[in-house]
Amino acid sequence: MAVGDPTVRTTPAVNETGEGTSTILQTRDLRKEFGGLTATDDVDLAVEESELRCLIGPNGAGKSTFLNLITGRLEPTAGSIYYDRFDITGLPSHERVDRGISMKFQVPSLYEEFTVRQNLRIPLQRAVESDVFEARTRELLDQFDLLTEIDEPATSLSHGQQQRLEIAMAMGLEPKLMLLDEPVAGLSVEETAEIADILQTIQAKEGVAFIVIEHDIDFVEMIADRVTVLDQGGIFTEGTIEEVTSNPDVKRIYLGEDD
Structure with a gap:
């Protein structure tokens, strides 16, 4: 069969994150339940190569659980994780590190x-x-x-x-993909700006993609290419920082503001 022949079967991981795509990470219907609690609720999230993606949302929204599913520290209840042409859903953590995923x-x-x-x-x-x-x-x-x-x-x-x-x-x-959980918590304004500069330099010069959980919205404004808002375990909305922060529902659930 010739290359590009539509009869050639490829895996979902290759279709989602393989050659011809710019996506390095794709989750599909990713769910994590703890007893009767759904911490991550059917999350479909795509991260592009060299993208700096921020995850925001109220406490208990499922942000850290989501990162722990990507690293393999937690096993999903359902769903799939595709990364750099491979389905890594069942891989142990150390094999994910070997494939280029690291986390702070x-x-x-x-x-x-x-x-x-x-x-x-x-x-x-x-x-x-x-x-x-x-x-x-x-x-x-x-x-x-x-x-x-x-x-x-x-x-x-x-x-x-x-x-x-x-x-x-x-x-x-x-790494090709770095996951950071609140990297500027407790830092001064000057120290926060230093971390922002470092991450943007790494992104630009080394092509590393980032997923960053952060509550400091000023820091998010400094670094984010795109922002995903999680609420009650699911994706509430996503877009540029300007689109997200101007959304009245985001202001209400995350920023604590009312129109």
Whole structure:
């Protein structure tokens, strides 16, 4: 059969995220139930290559559950996850990492007894050859403005520096898709702007796609290509930041405003 022959059967994952598409991640009817509670309700979400997508919504909307389904920390009750030509719905977390998905969790995950260099070496050992460890370590720490702290213990870093180190560690896995859960929580306005600049530089120069959960709407306005609003486990609406923030229903359920 010739290439392009309509009789050639391809998988849904290839159709959704394969060659000829610009989509790197597609979920279909993704659902997660905990007993009688539906945390993620038949979510269909597409993320394009090199896109910076923000997820917003009230507490309990299902944002973190959704990210944990993508990473494999949770198994879906129903639905499918297609990523970069493959159906990864049943893959364990470590195989998803090997395919290029990394995540910075909301709860800090630094090894406090280790230095900055040692923390970064942990993901680098998985992703790059040993002969380039030092060069890649310095490159990442310079990119995240942490090079002068390379041999300092992680406990000596400020909260903002720890957040940057955790994102650097996620980048150390050489991802195609990075998931960030509230990366600027507790940061100052200046530190938040620094994180925004770093993410946009990574997106532009390295082509990494992002899904970012964030409550700081000012930060979302700085970085988002598109915004998806979750409510009660499902997608309420999505669009540009301007379209979303001008939506009166979004103002009501998320921003706490009334017309």
